[in-house]
Amino acid sequence: MMSHQQPDIAAYVAALDTALHALPADERNDIVQEARTHLEASAQAGRLEATLAAFGMPQAYAVQFLDEHEAAPARATPAVWTAAGSVAGSFVLALLAAAFVTVAIIDIMVPAFGIWVNPASGAVYFGHAGLSTRAEELAGAWLSLASFLAAGAMAFLSFVSARAGVREVRRYWSAKSGRLGTGQAY
Numbered sequence: 001m002m003s004h005q006q007p008d009i010a011a012y013v014a015a016l017d018t019a020l021h022a023l024p025a026d027e028r029n030d031i032v033q034e035a036r037t038h039l040e041a042s043a044q045a046g047r048l049e050a051t052l053a054a055f056g057m058p059q060a061y062a063v064q065f066l067d068e069h070e071a072a073p074a075r076a077t078p079a080v081w082t083a084a085g086s087v088a089g090s091f092v093l094a095l096l097a098a099a100f101v102t103v104a105i106i107d108i109m110v111p112a113f114g115i116w117v118n119p120a121s122g123a124v125y126f127g128h129a130g131l132s133t134r135a136e137e138l139a140g141a142w143l144s145l146a147s148f149l150a151a152g153a154m155a156f157l158s159f160v161s162a163r164a165g166v167r168e169v170r171r172y173w174s175a176k177s178g179r180l181g182t183g184q185a186y
C-alpha cells in the first residue's frame with residue numbers, strides 16, 4: 001500500500017526542501033523531516049491524499065515558514081540577552097561547583113568540619129566543631145559525598161548553560177550574517 005506512495009512523499013519533501021532554500025540548513029532539515037514523518041504516518045493510515053491536499057503545493061506550504069523566518073530578525077537582539085544570561089548562569093553554576101568541591105575537600109582534610117546541631121537549643125550551623133562542645137554532626141561522612149555529587153550536578157548544569165549560550169551566539173551571528181548578505185538592514 002505504501003510502496004506506491006513513497007515516490008509521492010519523496011517528491012513532495014524534495015520540492016519542499018527546494019522551496020525552503022532560504023532557511024538555515026538545520027531549520028530547513030527540521031521542517032522537511034517533520035513533514036516527511038507526518039506524510040508517512042498519513043500514508044500508513046490511508047490518508048496521504050487528504051494530507052497532501054491539506055498541505056497544499058510545497059511552495060505554498062513553505063511560505064508560512066519563510067514568512068516566519070523573515071519576522072525572526074526582530075528576535076535576534078533578545079537572543080544576545082539570552083546568550084548573556086546563559087553565560088552568566090553558567091559562571092554562577094561553575095562557582096557553586098567549585099564551592100561544593102571546596103567543602104568536600106575541607107571535610108575530608110578536617111574531620112571536625114561539617115554540619116552540626118546543638119541538641120539543647122536545636123541550632124544548626126555549618127563549620128568547625130570547636131564552636132560548641134555539645135554539638136552533634138548531622139552529615140558525617142555523607143557531607144563529602146553529597147558535596148561531590150552536588151559539585152558534579154552544578155558542573156553539568158554549568159556546561160549545559162554555557163552550551164546553550166554558545167548556541168544562541170551562533171544563531172545570532174548566523175542570522176546577522178544572513179541579513180547582511182541579503183542586503184537587509186540590521
